Amino acid sequence: MTLEVKGLSAGYGKVTILHGVDLVAEPGEITCVLGPNGAGKSTLMKTIAGHLPVTGGEMRWEGGSVASLGALETLRAGIGYVAQEQNTFAKMSVRDNLLASSLAFEGAGARVEETYRRFPILKERSHQLASTLSGGERQTLAIANALLAAPRLLILDEPTAGLAPIFVDQIIDWITELARGGMGVIWVVEQNPEKILKISRTTWMFDAGRNRETLPSRDLLEPGRLEAMLLAEH
Ligand SMILES: Nc1ncnc2c1ncn2[C@@H]1O[C@H](COP(=O)(O)OP(=O)(O)OP(=O)(O)O)[C@@H](O)[C@H]1O
Secondary structure (H helix, E strand, O other): OOEEEEEEEEEEOOEEEEEEEEEEEOOOOEEEEEOOOOOOHHHHHHHHOOOOOEEEEEEEEOOEEOOOOOHHHHHHOOEEEEOOOOOOOOOOEHHHHHHHHHOOOOOOOHHHHHHHHHOHHHHHOOOOEHHHOOHHHHHHHHHHHHHOOOOOEEEEEOOOOOOOHHHHHHHHHHHHHHHHOOOEEEEEOOOOHHHHHHHOOEEEEEEOOEEEEEEEHHHHHOOOHHHHHHHHOO
16 A cells, blocks of 8 residues: 655646656555645646656555556556645535535445534535535535545645644644545645644755655654744745
């Protein structure tokens, strides 16, 4: 259940954004991705999730190549993805979102009820359109949608950006529990870095389309270290 990326290149059309990215994500661990705006963090997440084609290098998951898989095949292979934006079916109700996310996966229908048990707020909002949810409710729904496919690796692109602390803490608790159960997590972090670094083992410092440094997350919790790292990138 390890993801291994070697010399990965990808981008948009003829524009290359990722230039030879190397990284490893381990099962049961939360890995943070930090870096300045435009560093290519979202592009990397989209590429791992099969939403953008790999143009060079290799990407192996659970021992096999996933470099040429599209988005649905990647999801079926056990890699879930919560995009930064437009991550729910906006014109559908909460319940229909959860049902639609279950459709392609055998036995996933029963998990809708489990999702409601875990997040009563989604049950309360069951008939409300996703587009009318608050930011925290929408992110909760987006993560729930991704988890209905029972991923063994979950990619989160800034899931707590702009959320009230109560939702941030709920999402952190939820993801921590899932990681303890063996799920790997790759978490792009912009806001609340300290909270997320605390529950993560490894951090990738991303810059200019490359994984500039891989370091233990606890090192970044030393006073001033995170600020120095981020400043050094500009
Ligand atoms: N759809 C697109 N078409 C062309 N270029 C794009 C597209 N999306 C992003 N880019 C470019 O790719 C580069 C990396 O963007 P990306 O969103 O991956 O960075 P990021 O590290 O996630 O930034 P942020 O922290 O602001 O979300 C930027 O120069 C951006 O302008």
